Amino acid sequence: MQSDSILRLVWIYPDLLSTYGDQGNVLVLEQRAQRRGIPVQTIHVRSADPVPDSGDIYLIGGGEDRPQILAAERLRRDGGLHRAVARGAALLAVCAGYQIMGSTFGGEEGQPVQGIGLLDIASGRGAGRAVGELAGEADPALGIPMLTGFENHMGVTRLGPGVRPLARTAVGTGNGDGTEGCYAGKTIGTYLHGPALARNPGLADLLLTWAVGAQLPPIDDSWYDRLRQERLTAVLPQQA
């Protein structure tokens, strides 16, 4: 965190990329920080405005093809997010926002569109739409429990050597090769769209830990746990 001890969340382009519950990630981070006594300031950056580079955690969400292309153009021109990540800020990029972070992604007609190059990935358009529940074991190095969520995209993402998969899929499509999402440094990308952090408080705490630079005390997770358990039970193959 910056020296003034307020955690700064920066939500990038909610006017372009906030199609389906992306606000949930902001609300969950706010709640989990505040319940630990960490004051939070949330900054919403509209697409016509510059991205400040002084934030601690940046969030970017999902959206339709056309806003995705517009967002990529504006982020590249703006440069604020690049400076923030270079400075050591954490970033959670979801769905369309995830694809933007790579070198290319598929446009409206599947044509390659230039990304902003913050993650070593390249995305294209898959044959069909991946819609449904997704579950997968997170990379053990991250020390977080199984990921659960919902995906809704047509993307296929190839991971380069500069990133590690976020999870191995047990249910769902994710990147399309048995992995889901990726991470490098303090940047996380995922196809778990909308409120991914509501289903995965461990992922939320990972981002908070990176930003705060210290371990966080546990908080009451009972509603999170009940929802996770219900969803995982509903989607995972029954174990003997």
Place this chain on the structure above:
Amino acid sequence: MTQLPLRAQLASALGRTAATLSRATGRGDGSVIGGRIGLALEPDLLSQLARDRRLALVSATNGKTTTTRLITSALQELGDVATNAFGANMPAGHVSALASAKDAPYGVLEVDEKYLPAVIDATGAGVIALMNLSRDQMDRAGEIWLLAQKWRRALAGKNTHVIANADDPLVAWGASTAARVTWVAAGQPWKEDSWCCPECGGPLDRKGVDYTPPGGHVAGAAPLAMVPRPVEDDWACRECSFRRPQPSWFLDDDAVIDPRGQRWVLDLQLPGRANRANAAIALATAEAFGLPVQAALPRLREVRSVAGRYTTVERDGRRARLLLAKNPAGWLEAFDVLDRSLPVILSVNAQGPDGRDTSWLWDVDYRVLRGRPVFVTGERMLDLALRLDVANVPFQLVASFEQALAAQPPGKVDVIANYTAFQQIRAEFDRAV
């Protein structure tokens, strides 16, 4: 009056029989199954059934069924009206509706947003009413900008009179290729899907309204006192020439102002701002059929509930008013209807018709519910429970709607449910209408 070819007559008669069977066997309202059988026999049936009638199509994300009902009630002043009153809003439902009222000179059809282009082509409808477009069941409904673009293409070059909400930028864009548009200032409380210009992607500036992110969320701020009132809702793109068209009809609080400047107090039985907006569209649509406000408005006032929406069901002295809300914009409108002094029961499912993804719950600003007893039920009650917990809204989890109702003191309670949750409650009360 309509003379159908023999094959089409047979198809439509078979369709009616199937619909009767479906009702008799209790498998539904009967409106879709009849149309499906009819369509399989005669693909051109919809075109033939539409011929020689004056038709209005009604489409939007929210308010389709209610507005269809309002327009139908008004046009009954002119003669018999064929309509798909049970919300079967795809071509099979349209066939079924028109076939079961063969001699009706008028038709009012609720049309699913995605099917609108196909139904415009098939029916050649002379009047089309378009109210709003917002995020809705993304796992199956697709993307609304693309939807609006398809409307544009379908309307271009047709001799159609469109009645459209000028306050919804996406609807204004979708309707503006039509040869003739009557613009209605019907308001737009949910703005989260239209902060960017549909024409060029630039920022839309709105008079008197600052940008607020989805759900009206402002970190640390006090909860919104109520749904923002539909003040003069001007908007314009900062980067291109696209801007709000000049309306000729206005929703003005509890009244509608017609193109001659006359103010009509609506005084509907249906509650809430959204229904006043639907009524404004219905009055403009009725006028497109030559029916003056003076004659149409009393008909709108007769409507008390629509396919169970807004109806009150009673059990053991508990009187529950049923509100349907299928997406974030719908919840915002439902909150506007709630009686602040009453407890509220919320029921959420995620079956196919609801969308299997509950992410949309995070786009709804539930903080307005603080300060009243809140009961949470439905198949996805845990999703809603966490959502309310994060919003600091105290609530009680209950296993079923029945138990939620039994937990109330005798008296009134409001209920908001999404689609299948709503239908389950209706079924418990013998398909309350």
